[in-house]
Amino acid sequence: MRALSPHARTVLAVLLDAGVQWSHGYELAQLADVKSGTIYPLLIRLEAQGYLEAEWQQPAEGGRPPRHAYRLTASGVQLARANPPGPTAAPTVRRWEAII
């Protein structure tokens, strides 16, 4: 398996923290500070690879739509533990990246 991106590691960490609790797409995007355009392709890939399970949940309040919820499978938990988020790049490096 190729190396995971920083975004993937962050999302896995958030899901790992959630444990057996289900998470939703928007909530995940906010907690991981990742855009939805990044998070959905990532969730699709993790689910296809068996690291993530997904289910439709009925709303607690009437009149609201059902929501798609996600949590790590056992192999997903192993993957998340083996790939913790990396250290944040130093500000100076980020400045250079911006200039280049």
Added chain:
Amino acid sequence: MSAGLRRRVTDLACRALQAILPPSLQSWGWAVRCEAASIPDDTKALLFTLDSLCGLMPRAVASHLLYPFASLIGDGAPLSEGSSIMNIFHATMRRPRALGIASAIGAVVLGIVYMAIAGAPMRYLGINAGALVIGLTMLALLGRPVAAGQRWTGVAIIAIAGMLLATAFLGSEVEGAARWVKLGGLAIQPSLILLPVMLVAFCRTRSLPATAGIVAAAAAIALQPDRAMAGMLALCLATLAVIRRDRHVVVALTASVASFAATLAHADTLPAVPYVDQILYSSFNVHAGAGLAVLGGSALLLVPAIVGWSRDADNRATYAVFGAVWFAAIMAAALGNYPTPIVGYGGSAIIGYALSLLALPKLAGASTGVGFGTVGTTDRSPSDHHLLVALA
């Protein structure tokens, strides 16, 4: 933007996402839609949806592009590690549109090889590659199976004729020829994009509006004037007249011959443009490899027509017209200062080739369909639906 409008745009974006996602990813489209509906803030919901649309669109487009190849081993299953190259080869031979996509990719790559050897600016290479992406994306999006009425083909052909007339009257003029439209700093040639698909569409569905559109297009080409496109028009309709002659074809052929004659009456004074015109011969002066790349790429354009003709007797007229379109374009480039399709610099022919693939059946030898009971003459096959929708 009002809150109501933001919600409507959000809903529109969700619908667009669901429209482009393949069936295997439809549940994810619903997931985004439901998630957006659960976000109380209208602006955040809109941004969330638009970002999801942007993020998932490349995957959706890739799925559509890979679908013909993924289904090669049967039942629409994705390619497995055990699938052999020969299986893919034989299966591709039975799928004219997939073969056309492979030919387009091969020709563009060979054209890029030629330009790289000849020292063309990098921007040219990028534009050709970008045009391929645009063309195949349009093919993927327009090729979706949606039922539509035959009458829309005639309307679409008339609309295309209108665009060609508008180009003749309002387009950018160079040395007395008005064939181009400026778009985002680039000059595109609408006739090279639209005429191939228009001609193959006419081959599949002939009616009074479609014939009127072809006559108007012939007039537009004569006005531009464009000898290469007029020759393409005349050659295709002559080919069609030999295989499937009816009154619509005879009228259209007469108009196209008159158009071609009118373009012959005008002196064509446009000089050759580097990396665009006269490269079928000049490429060998650059390097033998460059010359072979140009010739090989040009030959690839005709492969779907040749293979389809030999393997799919039900749709021979379609393959003949498709082959005549691109043979005429290649011949025009060989005989005069006209763009060398696909292998030379320029995105219009690349997009035009990809769009013309809409007219090819997805599966060679598929039984002809029934059920279009409208005015006109129609050669039917399952892929008619795609073409009609694409043109409409």
